[in-house]
Amino acid sequence: MEKQQAPSKSWSIYSRSEITSKYEISGRVGSGAYSDVYKARRRSDSVMVALKEVHDYQSAFREIEALETLKNSPNIVVLHEYFWSEDEGAVLVLEYLPTDLAAVVKSAANKDGIISVGEVKRWIDQILRGVDSCHRNSIVHRDLKPSNLLISSDGVLKIADFGQARILIAPQFTGNSHTYNQFDEQLSSDPAPEVDPTVDSSQFIQEHAEQLHREKYILEPVDNMRTNDFTNDIDEESVTHDGAASCVATCTTSDLEDPFQQSCYSYESEVVGIDGNGSLTSCVGTRWFRAPELLYGSTSYGLEIDLWSLGCIFAELFSLEPIFPGNSDIDQLGRIFSILGNLTEEVWPGCVQLPDYKIISFGKVEKPIGLEACLGNRSSDEVLVVKKLLCFDPVSRATAVELLNGKYLNEEPFPVPLSELRIPCKDDEDSSVEWNDYNKDFGSDSDFDEFGSSHLTTTENGFSIRFS
Template sequence: MDPPSPSSSSPPPPKSWSIHTRREITSKYEIHERVGSGAYSDVYRGVRRSDSLPVALKEVHDRLSASREVHALLALQHSPNVVVMHEYFCRDDEDAVLVLEFLPTDLASVVREARPERGGGLSPGEIKRWMVQILSGVDACHRNSIVHRDLKPSNLLVSADGVLKLADFGQARILMDPGFDCFYENHPQLHDHNAPNPPSFVPNPEIPRQGGSRNEEHRSLGEEEYLGELDDIKGKDSMSEVDKETRDGGTSCLATCTASDLEDDPFKGGSYSYEAEEGGDDRYGSFTSCVGTRWFRAPELLYGSTKYGPEIDLWALGCIFAELFNLEPLFPGTSDIDQLGRIFSVLGNLTEEIWPGCLELPDYRSISFGKVENPLGLDKCLPNRSPDEINIVKKLICYDPSSRATAMELLHDKYLNEEPLPVPVSELRVPSSHTAQDEGSPGEWCDYRDMDSDSDFEDFGPVSVTTTNTGFSIRFP
């Protein structure tokens, strides 16, 4: 016989130390080995007992991250290029657990396996098919007012039969402010109601949510009730949203790696300075600049912007597409300052002539670089690629966010709609599983999650610090 339910005055039961101890979950799912781990979530491979369906069980230790992921996946549940959430478990005294479809590999592994020493590259038709699937997933996000904020190859999961799906929405934000309306006004093709996934938020009341005692049955959760619970989660959380977002703890259904072979130092023979102002202001509004993994982070984020929209995802797309072409990262920065420097070495300095809005970036006047006299240009970064291939990256890797092509625009781009056409999904070469670091080459591979050190200066050695009228200046040799 089950014990009586505790009264409202009773203290909450102690938190379980492991997902394996939670009977409401283990009664429905066999939990196997852990396949992914981050600072604030763990992912386990599992099987649904009722029909032997493989699943991934994501135990999220951060309440706000969990609420964001559930909220986003409910809104995107009918999108074929977004990971499916079968069910979720959430109650006050335990970590949230999301039951997701299990996908055995990711785009980072696809890129790694295609390198010359392994697979000999990706054909144009393969690259186009990967692009189409990524763009379809991102377009679904943006049509539902969702900014993913952490797009990278290891968060693009791939099924055994080649279907790519966006995953890890723990940093996602659903935009409901006027700024998002401006994004749609600037890109009128997004108002095409004949296009797939029109802007909407339609949570599925059939996705079961479990919580409370272990005798509680599945219950439907409509939009109003879910949003009420989401507000309650946010209200109960004692840690500020800004504090949470400055931590890099995301993990997808896989723990993945990518190469970080660095080219020659782009700063050789140059210098740049960072000037910190005294005092401070409340620069953290509803958003924070500390989102996204550094290699895929838009320049406005590196300059501290908190007023941004889907355009930051578009910059990340450009970096991902360049990696599909080159099979190596476009801007593998070792710190935020190094990241900006690598971007400048390719695109040139960010100035108000190029993007007048840069003057409003919080850190624009605090971080200064020496003038880049001869920027490389994206053409040199994409050797042996066709003009159309280079142009599709240029439409995304540009300073002015409003100039970046939308996902829908790119889906109609001539590059993706002319010979050679995207190959069928069934013809994509998919690694059998996530490929780990080569044992014989320590240091050759780097996890995308490990590139977000809080110290921007640790890799530069000696620096010169001088006092200025506004604080101090740091100049790197």
């Protein structure tokens, strides 16, 4: 039986008549540093929805923009409508999806210790289709992880939580077709415009479209020049996902008190991390799934950071445990190097130009563990899929469409039908069981003691920290 929480005065959503008149709120089901998620029933037709109350101005608009751009993608969570209020933040009305990929992995680990090859392939196929939709529309998600891959009761997987997503501009192809150099306009330092509470959200967005344009990335694909805009209202009646077959959901509901969202890598850090030239920030995403270029402070990255995250997710599907569960950014790099070997010019030409490469160094890993050992019970084709994604050089990472068209998904055993997927019910799970330290307190990223001995020296760049 679902646990419900009584309304609190601090939960402003209960006092917003424009929402409560349309939706019967049953309780809060998720919470992060800048948002709260509630389960609700739409009064007009009794369809269950998720109400995501976003307390950060830019994060709300980024999520609205991304979801409107992707609204026809079957593996992206559906945004039905949204509300805007001057003092109470935005409320997004999304599909309600009852579980996520993290629960699938946890259930398999607790029961028979394996997910069948056909099931794994169906999950991977759906994830790749969702990511391909994002990347075809030049959207980098920046926080892909199992708990952001939500699943309906009939097995449809959808990517959610686009609060850290960005739309990129001006692609410059280097190496292969999915590498982009980003150029961003500086975020406006002006305060958020005042909102007349009598004006509806679509009119508000239209009136401030120019300012919102300054706060987003617009990418123009080479084969189809376009500009994404979200000034048009959502046509609620055009949404075809309602109905009895849809157990619809959203947004990191698996972690009521997500330590990642409360860490220095929350959206707040992202805003602070944008420099005077409007560069991207490296403080995005959940650490365990964060690409090496981000860990080394890069602000010139592209869609490839999502591809590294996919490699971590797929490895977890295969092994039923996270492949790089770092306790800090330094520990995260150490775990990556222990498996893949050191990051050098030989494996990634130009890596020495990463902002923190000359500041933080590691002793040589003489005998890396290797992905084969980490995925010892999996086939060579499965290991190869992970290898194609967990490449130090972003240019070398396989794109979603390349993997969709590749050997792994197109040879027997084929992906099983959705009806054959085993889908756990999160409400029935033993909440007392800890899983893979997802809910642990990671502590400060500056805590080097857990990693091992270190040596600090001064350099022409300021200082260098070497870990052994």
